[in-house]
Amino acid sequence: MEKNQSFTHDDHHGFPWKHIIGFILSLVLTFAALFVVLSGALPTTMTLAAIVVLAIFQVLVQLLMFMHLNEHEGAFQTISMAFGFLIALAVVAGSIWVMSFGM
């Protein structure tokens, strides 16, 4: 039994709290983003900034609480995903930048 406990450092023999908390956080973040947009309380730029920040948090919830990004070869996995997101940021931000000046 003791040995069993030591290998379940992730609490995988117990109740899946991590997943349930992650699911609740995802729902809260989804509805928060929807509320920010539908209420129209913030100016357009602020609204866009707010929903992007909420999306980033939601992706972190998925990666860390559902996908176990940081377990086992955590550093290598994180580097490969971080590199993907870095290129993605350059592609998206760069394209919008170029297109808005080119038109």
Add this chain to the structure above:
Amino acid sequence: MSETHAVATESRGPLEYATKDGQMKIFGFWVFLGAEVVLFSCLFAVYLAYLHHTAGGPTAHDLYEVKGFLIETLLLLTSSFTCGLGTHELRRRNKAGVLAWLLITLLFGLGFIGMEVKEFVDYVGEGATLSTSAFLSSFYILVGTHGAHVSLGILWMIAVMIQLGLYGINPVTARKAFIVGLYWHFLDVVWVFIFTAVYLTGLVL
């Protein structure tokens, strides 16, 4: 019940990491997901660049309905959660539990695809087709590529469930089930950005 079995076969961690082969394939899949991030980023860049190039056709404001895309979001979000519970049961070596949660995940996934097909059909009915405008071309390609990934994920998950059913939970099937789970969660990651950059942004701008 199966605790003694679990200790006897493995005391160092989850079964999918038990072999070097399993470890390398899981790492390789993360590299693939990094490449998928880049693939989708190109489609997002095109969509956002052409957001206002509607060529006199329907705009984002005309088309997007909160109820529809919110239901799609909740279906996919819940499926990601139930898929995570599948991985949880996988690590408890509970075959019936894994199969049950993956089956529920599949049903949510099918519901999502059904909603998306209905959404596309409705849009086409409103005169918004793939060739109406640059905005709509990029919309269908972006959201459609995600939908194609979900459809592939459904077929893949069925194949993994058949293997789990036939061979039980061993280092190979555990690795396959874990990886299809990663893929499924990743589809929700992409959807979070579609929800934000396509639907919510469409309502704002």
